[in-house]
Amino acid sequence: MSTLINFDRRRVNGPEKSAPPLYFDDDDDDDEVEEEDAQPSSARPSPSQRVGRAPSSVRPIFLETGLIPSAPGSAYLEQALTKLVCAVYGPRQLKSAVSMSSERGTLSVSLKYAPFATPARKAPLRDAEDRRLSLRVRAALAPAVRAESFPKAGVDVFVHVLQGDGEDALVCAAVMAASAALADAGVEMLGLVVGCCAVRVGLPGTGPRWLDPCEEEQRRARGGVGVTCLPALGTVADLWQWGELSLDEVDEMADECRSKCDELHHVAVKVLLESAKRRLGRS
Amino acid sequence: MAYQLSKAESSYTASGLLLSQRLDGRSLLDYRPITVEAGVAPTANGSARARIGDTEVVVAVKLDVKKMGEDGEGGRCVCSVECSPSAYPQLDRDSLSDLSADLSTLLSTYLTPIVSTPELLIIPSQLYWQASVDALVLSSSGNVHDTLFAAVRAALWDLRVPRTRGVVYEVPGGGDDVAMGEDGGSSVEKAGVLDHMRGMKRGAVDFDLVDGADDGTPLEGRSDLPVCVTLNLLSPVFYLDATIPEELCAPTRLLLFIRPSGTLCGIHKLGEAELPPAELKEALQEGVRLGKELGGAMNARMGGMGGKRMGPFS
């Protein structure tokens, strides 16, 4: 009943429940498929052993810019199960009177989950989690965007999560997509922002650290660290941590994330250059 | 209309900070006097008021019996922070509610994993105490985060979980039950058999409050509850316990949640600017050291108040 009351005709509503498609393979390599997808399987060899991935592996990223024709800048990112779309509008005139006097422009980020992005349906309403993640993405982008280059104006970044897998990984993916989309929209930036996160499992001091954790891995972790940085300038935009970790562990994990960010930065740069080449070729 | 400094004021403040001379004469790592008072709300299960300088926060923790959700875990902690308009007279209603919402999210993000202890279980996988942590920011003169978490920590220190025991219903005439045998069967009523909840009786379906247990048990790990230390980073220096003008001068602020044992329970960045990578490590180290010290000082203070609850008028 409650879903009927909350039903909103104006939106594209996903199905009430979703289930993964079933593949009927005659081959007996079912297990391998599962492992490649890093899906949580019920039977695990050992809780501190990562299934199907090396501890410091980051899931492969697919990134493409300019997929939303109406937006000045946009990007689509896919990383294993995480899929998100990012659109950038602006800089454009702000309506509110408060911003009139400011010498710097404003950057607003809104991250939204699609109702069908998670196994349990999310009602298409503004909730605290969306705002929290939006602020986290904003905290990463704000140091990079040259807000002084568009006074009294605002840049809006909209991130739509089509499917999410792991909150920290989602934030990092959203940051990468958003900075690519900002560059695509021609907003002045000090550098591209990319992010990487890591978790630590097991008892203090012993457990391994896994980069780019998925949902299941994040749930099992003792604590985690996320870093977003501008590898081009060598500065850290944001650093966050949760769970229970010692300072040394935080240091180690942050360092590893930062070195991984350098690699991710190459990916983002390559994508941008390729899309620029395509555009030059077209025009 | 947010609080604004003139350019002359902010440059005066910032240049003073770079010279390690703050507006009120403190050194960079000095706190203003901290006042903590526990047991301020008689109707709550745990409450406290904390004051740093002229920033004041009241926190009350109430426990409610909740049924476990389908997923078996369920949120065992609900946090809300209300910023009183009296603390922020310059803010309009929207920015005030945004501020309250942000503080609430911050509190629940970092507090929920800490408060979700097995001590709050009444009957495993069925009933638990849900802790509602409600904070009220009464006045603000900078460093709301540290004050808020100091108050929350003191309120959790003051928290007493009512003693309960599980109740097992027995099929009338069902003969000897396992539970019945354990209790000796001497004073068992027809309706049910009582046993201790901590014994994790599987069959327990309901619970009773233990008579005369008006005091309840305090949380076990309360002396290792984290404190919040806000590092205000104004490259190349960082300073603690900023007043409002000093907060406006810090491009970046880093909240550290530190247990007195030295474990980090969270790092959160506030502010627009990037983190200075060169000073970050040193700042983190110093922050952890100070957090341990602050936590130890708070433990000593709360321990000095005695095991019994302190009434506001005693």
Place this chain on the structure above:
Amino acid sequence: MFTILGPVASSSKWRGSSSGDARRREDAMDLDYDFDDEGVQKLTSPGEIITSATQFMRGHGTFVEDNDVVASLSGTVERVNKLVSVRALRARYHGEVGDLVVGRITEVQAARWKVDVNSHQDALLRLSSVNLPGGVQRRKLESDELEMRKFFEEGDLLVAEVQPMHGDGALSLHTRSLKYGKLRNGQLVTVSPVLIRRRNSHFCSLPCGVDLILGMNGYIWIAKHVAENQREGEEGFDAEAVYSNKNDDIDMETRAAISRVSNLIRVFARHSIPLTDTILAEAYDWAVQQETSPSDLLRIDVGDSMVARVTALA
């Protein structure tokens, strides 16, 4: 490093004495007795009958009902000849023509600024009532209107004089004197306006090399001393210097002195002691003699002993 205190008893100076039915005619004051110059001032609460309206006239903070003058504020009763008024213990600033105030620009509008002066409404500062560059007295031009933010922008602090006010009760200010204008080289402390008494000059120079501007609205500007002959604009008017946002170089001793004076003012404000330059100079000497660092004054015990000492001298 960390001082964590327990609960403190509120040290309110104005603890009311419980009296009977306040509205009884018998309670009406014997005015002649109460206004004995040496006597303690009489306190009233709203609704309390002060005296008979047949003999006295009602002033601010009172109203007339059934031939009685009744207080509408909680505060001290004051009488000038036949005029009876009540001065509130704590209130927003009531502007009077000729007052010297310190204010903060909140908004830049067409040919005028809005200034926060701790009053009911923002005060107005017209473009025509400020010193314009290029001449001591000249008409405002359109070009001035276009670059109003070059003179004052949002957040800027200024010292000004109150002019006859508007019909709607908003104060109007002017800075058409070289004494007035933008404030630099220091910091602001706010106290309750009742602590500032009207006096000959609100510009004071303390012997410790600190200049004070005691705004009647309770905003106090504490800055580095500028010698009389070095003030900008003495010979000719230098708009660059007067409207500059840059601070002079301030050495550490001056900074420490500024911090100490501002902490002293905060202590006096907490004890509701009216501020004068003599009491501040005495307190400053005491603080230097005691070899307290400026930040020690933040501690309640140090502040209390300072107040006890200084009020005993006075």
